[in-house]
Amino acid sequence: MYCIKCGVELSESERVCPLCGTVPYHPDLPSPTGESPYPSRRPARRSINRHVPLYLVTLFVVMLIAQLTVFDLRAGGGLTWSFYATGGLTFLYIAAVLPLWFRHPNPVIFVPCDFVALALYLCIINLLTGGDWFLSFAFPVVGMLGLVTTAVITLLKYVHRGYAFIWGGTVIALGAFVVLLEFFIHITFSLEHFYFWSLYPCMGCVLVGLFLIFVGICRPLREALAKKFFI
Numbered sequence: 001m002y003c004i005k006c007g008v009e010l011s012e013s014e015r016v017c018p019l020c021g022t023v024p025y026h027p028d029l030p031s032p033t034g035e036s037p038y039p040s041r042r043p044a045r046r047s048i049n050r051h052v053p054l055y056l057v058t059l060f061v062v063m064l065i066a067q068l069t070v071f072d073l074r075a076g077g078g079l080t081w082s083f084y085a086t087g088g089l090t091f092l093y094i095a096a097v098l099p100l101w102f103r104h105p106n107p108v109i110f111v112p113c114d115f116v117a118l119a120l121y122l123c124i125i126n127l128l129t130g131g132d133w134f135l136s137f138a139f140p141v142v143g144m145l146g147l148v149t150t151a152v153i154t155l156l157k158y159v160h161r162g163y164a165f166i167w168g169g170t171v172i173a174l175g176a177f178v179v180l181l182e183f184f185i186h187i188t189f190s191l192e193h194f195y196f197w198s199l200y201p202c203m204g205c206v207l208v209g210l211f212l213i214f215v216g217i218c219r220p221l222r223e224a225l226a227k228k229f230f231i
Contacts, residue, residue: 054100061093083128087121107153115146137188141181148173164216168209175205 002009003017016023065086072082095114099105119142126134148170155166182198185191215222 051101054097057097058093061089061097065089083124087124091117091121108150108157111153112146112150115142115149118142119146133188137184140184144177144180148177162216164212164222168212168216170209171205171212172209175202175209178202178205 003020003022005022006017006020008017008019010017068082068085069079072079094117098113099107099110119139122138122142123134126132126138152166152170156163159166178198178201182194182196186194215225
């Protein structure tokens with residue numbers, strides 16, 4: 001007996017085609033019995049250790065850091081530029097590779113860790129270059145971005161409704177962040193004039209954020225937009 005749809009050979013006991021799922025007999029008629037030519041279950045696949053690629057990537061990063069350090073010592077007689085390269089590689093490893101070691105990485109934990117690593121990397125650059133911009137610019141900027149990003153990720157992970165309010169508040173917070181960014185630039189680099197350019201993106205973010213909040217409040221509008229954009 002063969003399937004009438006895909007033509008695969010069937011035994012007399014097959015109630016559905018194992019390939020396409022077509023019923024070979026009329027459901028109201030009794031079907032004959034017989035031994036199935038196919039196994040009742042698929043053989044178990046061999047599991048691949050997902051940590052093997054991570055070991056290789058980690059080994060590659062460690063070897064690259066060691067190579068850059070040795071080259072800096074031999075070429076420059078000391079550790080000079082290798083701090084920047086090795087610090088950047090370490091930050092990329094923490095941000096991109098470290099969460100993969102866990103089966104279910106929690107972004108609420110790893111995202112703040114990424115911002116802390118970025119702040120430490122910028123602090124090292126500030127110390128190596130003898131600058132004074134870390135505490136007055138890099139630290140507050142990275143800190144505010146880290147707080148906003150962590151808050152948004154936490155709400156999206158644990159609050160399963162009211163996404164319009166979450167994104168609306170996020171956009172408004174980004175508008176306020178732009179204003180603070182201009183302020184920190186002004187006091188850190190001692191600019192002569194305060195141009196207030198940040199007010200323009202801030203006003204745009206506030207308008208977009210208020211619109212998203214209004215969408216969250218107005219149910220008919222929210223449903224209409226969901227049907228229009230398939231969301």
